[in-house]
Amino acid sequence: MSRVRKTVSDFLLKPSNKRVILVVTVTVIATELFIVTDIGPFRFSIGTVVFVYAVLSIKNFLIIPTAFLAAVSIFLLRIGLDYFFWLPREYFTFMMAHQYSGFIYFILLSLILKMSKIKTMASGFTAPLLLSLGGAVAVSTLAEALVRVPWGEVLSFDSLIILIIMSAAQVFLVASFINISQFQKIALVDEQQRDNYEKMLILASDLYDELFYMQKSMENMENIMAKSYNLHKILKKIKLPDLSLVHEALRIAEEVHEVKKDIARILAGLEKVIGAKKERSVMNLSELLDLVVRANRNYSLSIDKKIQFNLLIEKDFEVAEVYPLLAIINNLVSNAVEAISKEGSINLKSKCRKNILCVSIYDDGIPIREEDRNLIFEPGFTTKFSPEGIPSTGIGLAYVRGLVENYRGRVFLRSIKKGKSFMVLIPIASISGV
Missing domain, CATH: 1.20.20 (F1FO ATP Synthase)
Structure with missing residues (x-):
């Protein structure tokens, strides 16, 4: 008994077998969601859509074993429902004869899909692929109906038209689900x-x-x-x-x-x-500032700070000197994040005045003392210390000033009552490449 349990456990732990069990389970449940047309004895279920979708979308999918397990499970489920809920038990032989058509349907459908090498055509929804899918579904549905009812009820003109229309509808649903999943994958890759x-x-x-x-x-x-x-x-x-x-x-x-x-x-x-x-790398100013905000929002969360970032851009334009401007703004905003103890806000605003880009970075964190205002841009000066009391390098603001001056600009600290605000002024022509 323990050997059987171990064998079953090993089977269930394999990723490929997990996929088979999942597809079988969903297919069996979806098969009970079906419609029977007024014209013709055909049954069209969502189970077909689920199974064909799995065949096309799952790599190295085991078509025949999955179809066999699904067919057996559907047969047993329908026999059980008839036996316990729908029909008197003396009709058990009738139940067997009536319900094994579903078994025939899935076995035949899987064999056609396997022999037609449908996976090799699944790179795109071409006409041959759609015709192959429609043909496989139609033939399998026709065979399932011929097992259940007399041929005369199946092979009428009206019945065959309904068969073609409903098979096409099922293929359309499969194509729709495949396209939706591919779109989601593309969106994920883009992200x-x-x-x-x-x-x-x-x-x-x-x-x-x-x-x-x-x-x-x-x-x-x-x-x-x-x-x-x-x-x-x-x-x-x-x-x-x-x-x-x-x-x-x-x-x-x-x-x-x-x-x-x-x-x-x-x-x-x-x-x-x-x-x-x-x-x-050429980037719009709005994209660059949005990148700074996202990066520093993630930085603030990583050090357990709740900071609200507010971004306002009056005028957008293309920035050619992406890395220098990104380095300037990112340094000042990351300093603002570090100046806030636990909770606070940072306002990042940009505007253009007489061909000058004006960017202000405000935070409501620890203000700079009056006696330090003339020293903050000097190399080596710092007010930041690690928990062990080790001072920082004190070169961040000196670097920012040097970089801004390289582009014929200015950076300075504005006097405000609470927190602090830095203003960066840079000629637009020096960073836009115009």
Whole structure:
């Protein structure tokens, strides 16, 4: 007994067998939803639609085993209903003879679908596929009726017309369900692609951050290298008795030069990636700001904060410098998220005044002290500390200011009574590519 139980359990655990059981169950239930036409002895059920839909939509579908299980289950169900509810029990032989036609129907339908290789034609609803499906349903329905009633009632002109019409209707339902499911799959894929694209944009804007700082580091290394080499020349001219300092100054210049070459290679690679993305990335301002809001809403939820985001855009236009503008706005909005303790709101507004893009970012979180207002854009200044008391880098706002100034713009903190508000002003021509 335990071996039988284990065999049944192993059978039920296989994914393919689970699909078979599900299709059989739904088909059996749907088969009891049928109509009988006034003209002709035909029965048309939703079970046919369910079974054919499963054949076309499920990969590696076991047509014959599923049809056999469905046919046996339908036969037993109908015999049980007749025996216990509808007919006197002395008519049991009549019940058997009357109900086995459903068994014939599903076995014949599955054999026709299998032999016609219907799965190979299921890439699209072409005329051959529709005709094959309609023919399979019509032939199976005709055979089922011939088993139950005399041939004369089946093979009349009116009956055959009804058979063709109802078979076509069942195929139409199958095609409709297939199209709906395919549309849902396409919508799901589009949603996933959009999510991936947005993640790529955020990642690219982060890379742009690093690119900006690496470019500044390159300039600093150029200055250090030049100063070290000048120091070497000065020490050489004054003819010190100990030449170790002269050689050390030259060695420092050479080592800085080597580091600069390594960073230059990394920088070239980053510029190539960012440049390639930039050529393909043109985005409306509304899309960019909406992306910032969605990304930071997810960020706020990930750190257990309830923040209401309000977005207002007065004028929309195409942005060519997507990553720099995304980096600027995203930095300021993420700072606003971090400034709110548990609950609050963030207002993001954009408007255009005299060919200047004006973007304001307001939050009702912790305000900036009056004595810190002149320091917040200085590199290294920070008011944020980790739970362990470790200060943040203090380069976020300095980076934002540097990036804004690269596009001939300004960023400043506006005085308000509660919370804080940053204003970014950038010439539209410098970011729109016009």
